[in-house]
Amino acid sequence: MQPVWFPQDLAEDQSTKQVNKEPPATNLNYEPIQTAGFANWIGQDLDEFEKAYGQPEESMTSGFSFTINRYEVDDGLLEVNTKDKRIKSIKYLGENNDDIEPFKFGMTMDELSKITMVYPNFTIDYHDQSIDLELEEDDMNYRPLIAFDNGSFAILFFEQTQGESRLYAVDYLDSETLVKLAPYTVANDEVPYYKQERDVHWNKIDQFKKRQTSRLIQLLRQKNDKPAFSLDSQLQASSEDLLNTFDKDKEDILMTERLQELQRFEESEPGTFILNDTEMSDLLAELKDPSVSGHLELPVYDPSFSVLTLYSTPVLKEQLMRADDASLAVAFSKENVLILWKELESQAEESESH
Incomplete structure (x- = not known):
């Protein structure tokens, strides 16, 4: 067998290719701007x-x-x-x-x-x-x-x-x-998180946060030339009852995997837990009222921050800025919030007639 001689510049070609394969730096550090x-x-x-x-x-x-x-x-x-x-x-x-x-x-x-x-x-x-x-x-x-x-x-x-x-x-x-x-x-496994204070009046705090949330939602509708949501005492009572139901009977609403996910959030995993459409339907089922829809989220430490976040999320903004006349109810239980919307009867009857 005769030896096969490769071109002498192969080593240089391989070296060049190896250098070209190195990925560009992507871990660009952020640059602060001047304080103003x-x-x-x-x-x-x-x-x-x-x-x-x-x-x-x-x-x-x-x-x-x-x-x-x-x-x-x-x-x-x-x-x-x-x-x-x-x-x-x-x-x-x-x-x-x-x-x-x-x-x-x-x-x-x-x-x-x-x-x-x-x-x-x-x-x-x-x-x-x-x-x-x-x-x-x-x-x-x-x-x-x-x-x-x-x-x-x-x-x-x-x-x-x-x-x-x-x-x-x-x-x-x-x-x-x-x-x-x-x-x-x-990205970290362990991060600092807010902890509940002891010896505070949660009823007063929950009422304050309910007012904060409702006021900001109404303000955003005003800025969008939408009519204010009406307030319905019966819907408000339903929101508080449903949030209490969720607090006590999560196992009836969530599948095992989702229940485990929620438990991780409750044990300080960073992020937000939101009921999906199926879970919300299960929670609302006891109302037997298809004109009611809702949004349940936790943890919510700062209500106004959460409303601003909802409003800047396109899908949720549609619910906040819905064109039809509707009632609004907000319930808080420490870091848990439930927002309910109820389509007004005239709108619901018109929808059924079509």
Whole structure:
């Protein structure tokens, strides 16, 4: 057999190919932008904030180690969460763009891209722990996260407006609030989380959060030129009964796998648990009223934050902004919330006639 001689430049070709196969770096670290607007107040003393914005209309402990302070704003929302009188987060929905510089209400994602990149990954240093957050596609399109150079963050809430998403609200928050709310996928196995306080009046807290939720939903409908939801005392009683039923008889509503999933959330796994359509139908079955639909979610520590998130989720926004006349009811049980909608009888009868 004769030896086969390969070209002498083969080694160079292989070396070149090997270099070309190395993937480009994709772990792009986020870059903070200059602190502006409400971001300057994060970590500051509440008394100083109130010198500029006045006293709150209402204040209530959340039951989870922070206090919610609501301030009067014309046709808008201004809520400040505090812990030991230090500002932890500021939620704002209004008309004054100076408070949210360099952003502007109504701006598009294209306009945002001229200010900063929208990053898919964030590593948050919290005490002695590094926590990795991952933004999914919907997060980047409707709830992007922005970092400031003073260590604070902002979640920008975008809504679908005539096929294009536009900024309608902003939540400024510190790293602890961001990590504990867990609005994005958390890659870590163990993360800090909110714990229920002892010796608090949960009935008062639940009533306060119910009002918060209803008020913000009605405000968003007003801004969309939709009629306000009517309030139905019978539907309200049903919402409280159904939430109590779920608390006591989860096994009758959830399959084994979903029950185990819920238990992981209740044992501090970050994220949100939401009843799917089948589970919600099972929960509503005892009402025997097809005109009632609902949304059950947990854990909800900050009701206004949760409503803003629902509104920036296209499928859920349709329910919040439904065109037909309907009644609204909201029930809270600590960190669990149930929202019910009931189609008005005139609408239901018309649907049946067709």
